[in-house]
Amino acid sequence: MAAIIEIDRLSKQYGSGTKALDDVSLTIDEGEIIALLGPNGAGKTTLISVICGLVVPTGGTVRVGGHDIRRDWRAARKLIGLVPQEIALPPFESVMNCVRFTRGLYGMAPDDAYLERILRALALWDKRDAATRELSGGMKRRVLIAKALSHRPKVLFLDEPTAGVDVALRREMWEVVGDLRREGVTIILTTHYLEEAEEMADRVGVINRGQLLLVRPTAELMGEFGRKTLIIDL
Numbered sequence: 001m002a003a004i005i006e007i008d009r010l011s012k013q014y015g016s017g018t019k020a021l022d023d024v025s026l027t028i029d030e031g032e033i034i035a036l037l038g039p040n041g042a043g044k045t046t047l048i049s050v051i052c053g054l055v056v057p058t059g060g061t062v063r064v065g066g067h068d069i070r071r072d073w074r075a076a077r078k079l080i081g082l083v084p085q086e087i088a089l090p091p092f093e094s095v096m097n098c099v100r101f102t103r104g105l106y107g108m109a110p111d112d113a114y115l116e117r118i119l120r121a122l123a124l125w126d127k128r129d130a131a132t133r134e135l136s137g138g139m140k141r142r143v144l145i146a147k148a149l150s151h152r153p154k155v156l157f158l159d160e161p162t163a164g165v166d167v168a169l170r171r172e173m174w175e176v177v178g179d180l181r182r183e184g185v186t187i188i189l190t191t192h193y194l195e196e197a198e199e200m201a202d203r204v205g206v207i208n209r210g211q212l213l214l215v216r217p218t219a220e221l222m223g224e225f226g227r228k229t230l231i232i233d234l
């Protein structure tokens with residue numbers, strides 16, 4: 001399988017002196033789902049932000065679809081969709097307008113047939129004319145995913161997609177990820193929950209204090225360490 005993301009010796013030191021990323025290298029193949037597992041402050045969001053070109057690294061390189069994220073950001077960002085941790089949507093705008101607007105930001109021609117497909121896949125089609133403030137938390141998260149998919153990215157980043165949501169909504173999110181997998185979208189997600197990584201990902205990367213401690217196929221990880229050890233070590 002072809003590599004879609006190539007991360008080489010990435011580091012990030014914030015002005016405060018915090019080493020949020022420390023010599024991280026990782027290659028992710030097209031169509032793969034990878035979970036980055038780690039406690040608060042481990043560096044997960046920083047890693048995603050650097051790959052998406054939102055935070056400038058102190059050292060190292062990132063290539064997305066062969067494009068260096070710093071030298072060729074415009075080409076790289078077209079391949080990327082990001083669902084941020086915080087839910088921020090214009091409250092009075094309709095679901096369809098939000099998604100159309102985001103597509104426009106990428107300079108892409110309108111394609112309502114494609115947007116309809118996304119909204120249907122995310123069970124949002126019936127809500128397309130609803131103002132976002134009328135939606136439940138789970139629906140709002142799905143609108144964020146629809147926005148992130150609006151320009152047909154090859155890679156989708158989900159930063160803690162199930163933080164603060166109940167069990168039913170977590171399962172719903174797992175199902176959405178399963179559907180996207182069938183569409184061939186590469187997904188990188190962050191989580192605090194081992195069972196979530198286990199449920200959704202092909203591979204799990206354990207990150208702590210800015211270091212990528214290990215990356216293993218999910219089944220292998222469980223066999224090698226067992227759930228208890230991993231949780232205790234984190």
Ligand code: ATP
Binds near residue numbers: 018038040041
């Ligand atoms: P969480 O699970 O809580 O979201 P995380 O694994 O995503 O955590 P990061 O948000 O990447 O972790 O933070 C990694 C480290 O970098 C933390 O020590 C954090 O305080 C620090 N940090 C993050 N953003 C900044 C910033 N803009 N300026 C200074 N330090 C930062």
